[in-house]
Amino acid sequence: MSAEATDDPLADNLARWEEQVDIHLASGFYRVKEFLGGETSLDPLVLSEIGDVAGKKLLHLQCHFGLDTLSFARMGAKATGLDFSPKAIAAARKLAAEAGLDARFVNARVDEAAKAAGTGYDIVFASWGTLMWLPDLTVWAGNIAECLMPGGTFYLAEGHPLLWTLDDEGKTVAENFRIVRSYFLDGPQQWENAHDYAEPGIALTHFKSHEWQHTLGEVVTVLAEAGLRIDFLHEHDRLVWAGVPSLEWDGTFYRAPEGAPRLPLSYSVRARKA
Numbered sequence: 115m116s117a118e119a120t121d122d123p124l125a126d127n128l129a130r131w132e133e134q135v136d137i138h139l140a141s142g143f144y145r146v147k148e149f150l151g152g153e154t155s156l157d158p159l160v161l162s163e164i165g166d167v168a169g170k171k172l173l174h175l176q177c178h179f180g181l182d183t184l185s186f187a188r189m190g191a192k193a194t195g196l197d198f199s200p201k202a203i204a205a206a207r208k209l210a211a212e213a214g215l216d217a218r219f220v221n222a223r224v225d226e227a228a229k230a231a232g233t234g235y236d237i238v239f240a241s242w243g244t245l246m247w248l249p250d251l252t253v254w255a256g257n258i259a260e261c262l263m264p265g266g267t268f269y270l271a272e273g274h275p276l277l278w279t280l281d282d283e284g285k286t287v288a289e290n291f292r293i294v295r296s297y298f299l300d301g302p303q304q305w306e307n308a309h310d311y312a313e314p315g316i317a318l319t320h321f322k323s324h325e326w327q328h329t330l331g332e333v334v335t336v337l338a339e340a341g342l343r344i345d346f347l348h349e350h351d352r353l354v355w356a357g358v359p360s361l362e363w364d365g366t367f368y369r370a371p372e373g374a375p376r377l378p379l380s381y382s383v384r385a386r387k388a
């Protein structure tokens with residue numbers, strides 16, 4: 115897979131993600147040192163909702179450099195991580211060796227997940243900042259259904275689509291909580307933003323990205339149409355990153371400050387293959 119920027123949206127996204135791997139490995143945001151020291155990279159929301167993973171065959175879609183995949187391996191899962199970035203997958207394999215953890219890493223796009231990572235999984239998992247990179251959620255859900263064994267579960271935690279409509283460039287609480295973008299968008303939005311979310315001081319040379327906004331209804335509908343039964347769809351007033359600047363860290367999550375409207379900032383879905 116080439117990392118050169120072209121007119122192909124996924125190639126632009128790949129070039130950007132390739133450049134971000136080394137930056138993220140060194141950033142305090144990802145807490146690699148703490149992970150190697152024994153900390154989990156998984157947040158309390160995921161840990162409270164995903165259920166027991168010990169002994170389960172688990173596929174982590176869009177695993178980046180594998181911290182969450184390896185955290186599941188540490189909890190006893192037979193974990194596989196998949197990502198389209200060759201650099202991220204190489205870094206994940208290196209981290210697995212450093213941490214002394216047994217996990218498999220596959221370099222592939224989500225739309226070829228079943229072919230590349232195989233089938234018969236008890237759990238398929240994805241979290242935080244994954245769906246906006248995918249042009250076609252029907253293909254995504256079809257791959258999830260194919261990867262799962264009958265009775266297996268899919269779990270997703272993601273930023274709420276309402277969050278993407280808010281003014282994240284506003285300077286005040288009132289500005290941050292006003293709607294400035296559409297909830298319904300056709301086709302990708304193209305961004306030219308050189309700032310890395312984990313290290314905003316670093317200017318990326320691959321600054322183009324293409325992102326797709328998927329509504330809550332679309333996510334649930336494609337999963338149902340792929341043959342999964344929804345166990346729950348939870349909306350949360352908290353988030354694991356500062357989605358708009360005025361959110362406040364409470365020690366575990368970012369939340370709206372006192373006086374701001376209490377909006378859904380994230381959501382989680384669990385679905386089961388019949």
Ligand SMILES: C[S@@+](CC[C@H](N)C(=O)[O-])C[C@H]1O[C@@H](n2cnc3c(N)ncnc32)[C@H](O)[C@@H]1O
Pocket residue numbers: 124127131176177178179182196197198199202222223224225241242243244247248
């Ligand atoms: C925000 S990160 C992953 C979130 C993960 N929770 C984390 O923070 O480590 C998004 C990941 O999606 C990957 N990605 C983007 N588009 C992809 C695609 N079409 N197929 C597979 N991986 C993709 C990127 O390489 C990146 O590692």
